Amino acid sequence: MQLHGSYTSPYVRHCRIALQQTGLQHKLIDTDYQQSMAMSPSGKVPFLRDGELLLTDSSSILRHVRERGGQPFWPDISDYDLYLLASTALDSAVNLFLLERDGVTPATSDYLKRQQQRISQCLQHMDQMMQPQLPNLQAPFTDGVLRIGCFLSWALFRKRLSIGVHPNLQALLQKLDQYPLFAATHPSISPST
Ligand SMILES: N[C@@H](CCC(=O)N[C@@H](CS)C(=O)NCC(=O)O)C(=O)O
Structure with missing residues (x-):
């Protein structure tokens, strides 16, 4: 999985923590505003690539990461x-x-x-x-x-x-x-x- 984002973004940070918690293999690719506008329809970070799958929002990324990692996602x-x-x-x-x-x-x-x-x-x-x-x-x-x-x-x-x-x-x-x-x-x- 490739997580695109900046090191200062709070949305990216949350996804990075979830990825670390699940232990899933991933790479963080430092991506600026110009690059994200070219690479994601929302023009925002984070976005995630997992094979053919493109996810464009931290909420869908978190759901994907938690599900793949076998962790509960908002049970409450x-x-x-x-x-x-x-x-x-x-x-x-x-x-x-x-x-x-x-x-x-x-x-x-x-x-x-x-x-x-x-x-x-x-x-x-x-x-x-x-x-x-x-x-x-x-x-x-x-x-x-x-x-x-x-x-x-x-x-x-x-x-x-x-x-x-x-x-x-x-x-x-x-x-x-x-x-x-x-x-x-x-x-x-x-x-x-
Ligand atoms: N709903 C999005 C919000 C992401 C977001 O706002 N990211 C900021 C960085 S902290 C961004 O890329 N802003 C670029 C812009 O507004 O042009 C999510 O949860 O991923």
Whole structure:
């Protein structure tokens, strides 16, 4: 299997962790925006090639990897919802980040203000949802928890949020940071560093 992506992408990170957890043979191919636009219809990373199969989204990649690895894929509906909520917040945060690079900010767009509000509300909800689960959180972690962790870690790396106001999410990230597969895929770590 060939996973195309960048070392900083939180979506790619989640797929890399799942691939490591299953022990399936794979190769990560560093792919930039220009290459992904030419090689995948969505023009986004990650995308995965497995023989003839092309998968263009981290969700289908995760399902494929878990199924091939004989691991359960979202057996719990609340965990699935957390995964989707974290992905919604992450999509909005990446969107704001990339637009800001082009000089477009919420100051001039009501839609982008809504994106900001969406991220805050998702964070608040995830923080509440995590409180009762915290004592039982342990490796290898669910896909919902891994997605929240990949989102938070990326957002902190890019200085998109301060986590102090979300103590349960902070505790979740601390636990994940002690998990070797999570720690080894931090966005600051690329093959050249
Ligand atoms: N729904 C996609 C989102 C992937 C995504 O947004 N990837 C970003 C990198 S972190 C990207 O390639 N963005 C390129 C662009 O928006 O032009 C997934 O889950 O794989």
